[in-house]
Amino acid sequence: MTSPIWHPFHQHGLGEPIPRVVRAEGAVLHLADGGTLIDGISSWWVTTHGHCHPRIAAAIAEQAGRLDQLIFAGYTHEPAEEVARGLIDLAPRAAGRDPLTHVFYSDSGSTAVEVALKMALGYWHNLALDGLAPPRHRILVLEHGYHGDTIGTMSVGERGVYNQAWSPLLFDVGTIPFPAPGREQRTLDSLEAACAAPEKPAAFIVEPLILGAGGMLIYPAHVLRDMAAICARHDVLFIADEVMTGWGRTGTLFACEQAGVVPDIMAVAKGITGGAIPLAATLATARIFDAHKSTDRARLFYHSSSYTANAIACAAAAANLAIWREEDVPGRIANLSDGIAARLARLADRPAFAHARQLGAIAAIDLNAPDAGYLSDLAPRLRAFFLARGLLLRPLGNTIYLMPPYCLDTDQLDQVFAVLADAGERFGVRS
Numbered sequence: 001m002t003s004p005i006w007h008p009f010h011q012h013g014l015g016e017p018i019p020r021v022v023r024a025e026g027a028v029l030h031l032a033d034g035g036t037l038i039d040g041i042s043s044w045w046v047t048t049h050g051h052c053h054p055r056i057a058a059a060i061a062e063q064a065g066r067l068d069q070l071i072f073a074g075y076t077h078e079p080a081e082e083v084a085r086g087l088i089d090l091a092p093r094a095a096g097r098d099p100l101t102h103v104f105y106s107d108s109g110s111t112a113v114e115v116a117l118k119m120a121l122g123y124w125h126n127l128a129l130d131g132l133a134p135p136r137h138r139i140l141v142l143e144h145g146y147h148g149d150t151i152g153t154m155s156v157g158e159r160g161v162y163n164q165a166w167s168p169l170l171f172d173v174g175t176i177p178f179p180a181p182g183r184e185q186r187t188l189d190s191l192e193a194a195c196a197a198p199e200k201p202a203a204f205i206v207e208p209l210i211l212g213a214g215g216m217l218i219y220p221a222h223v224l225r226d227m228a229a230i231c232a233r234h235d236v237l238f239i240a241d242e243v244m245t246g247w248g249r250t251g252t253l254f255a256c257e258q259a260g261v262v263p264d265i266m267a268v269a270k271g272i273t274g275g276a277i278p279l280a281a282t283l284a285t286a287r288i289f290d291a292h293k294s295t296d297r298a299r300l301f302y303h304s305s306s307y308t309a310n311a312i313a314c315a316a317a318a319a320n321l322a323i324w325r326e327e328d329v330p331g332r333i334a335n336l337s338d339g340i341a342a343r344l345a346r347l348a349d350r351p352a353f354a355h356a357r358q359l360g361a362i363a364a365i366d367l368n369a370p371d372a373g374y375l376s377d378l379a380p381r382l383r384a385f386f387l388a389r390g391l392l393l394r395p396l397g398n399t400i401y402l403m404p405p406y407c408l409d410t411d412q413l414d415q416v417f418a419v420l421a422d423a424g425e426r427f428g429v430r431s
């Protein structure tokens, strides 16, 4: 029986199997054929505490029977208010930096980033209307960045085969080289020069501490701190895309905390509901909000989607925030990180692997394989191997990474690393 479904990031022409999942619990997916899989990548980086967390599931059920959805232009509801207050409470803060004070809701990481870009450009537009500053339109980005798959977010992301079809439509940006080990100063110099250029940039957007889809590329907190400081000195808005890094993945609730950075605008999504239901938020400082606040209707922030601040999604996010406040989530993440570190070190010694790296509960290692390009058939063969061994992983080219839910236990971790070792034997070079 053929399905009418067109799957994302899936080449239907290759006839790869599409497993049917009927149930999930904790870190485990139950398949229609009776098998199980360990969800090694949190179902695309969203599931934080584990699948079907009872508190979040209960909050969703309760809210669904009370108020499901409400137009959010000019109306409000308690779950949205509660989550907004919670986000502002938990957001990164630092002495001498304007705090994040306002929360704009949307429904995916891509829309949260689109909103961030529109806020930054709207800020400069409105300042220019008042004659307070010349208009600014240019966005700076970090090499290898990923911010989503809409036209705007592709524009600020790395260009490649995955967005070639639309490249004529993508807007021009200034690209700052990735701060690879030993080349951090080049990144900072390049950013300094771009900020001081005659065409002043409106904003610089970064994934803090680790670039996800770009290959799990990690850079030091001091570089993040210095990049934010350069932007502050040149009055270039600093946008942190915490869509992947947020909600504990890097070891702290938000990655910016590790660098003492408070961005002007911050995008969050993925784990905001614990991964149960779509919701996103873009946080901004008062000056961004104030630039749009006026008695002039033309100044309002023109962005909305039908499900903005959906009440059921907000109730799930409120339950997630309560879990963060009331349970020792950082302790759980620290345990998981330690467990990963010990096992990753053993794997890293094998000739089949290179570049073992870890940040919090995210680990990655490159497979030394004969043909390892993004379009080689290595990734699908690895996927099939992992599937057959009861593990859901989705390598990025020859980069195998783990981003499990925080409830993954020691036995499951052992299982995962046993399969990784076998994958090295099967697909990697031997010496």
Ligand SMILES: *Cc1c(COP(=O)(O)O)cnc(C)c1O
Pocket: 108, 109, 110, 111, 113, 146, 147, 148, 149, 207, 212, 213, 241, 242, 243, 244, 245, 269, 270
């Ligand atoms: C996943 C991701 C996005 C896009 O989020 P979606 O919810 O998939 O639209 C944006 N930025 C980063 C850093 C991401 O990892």
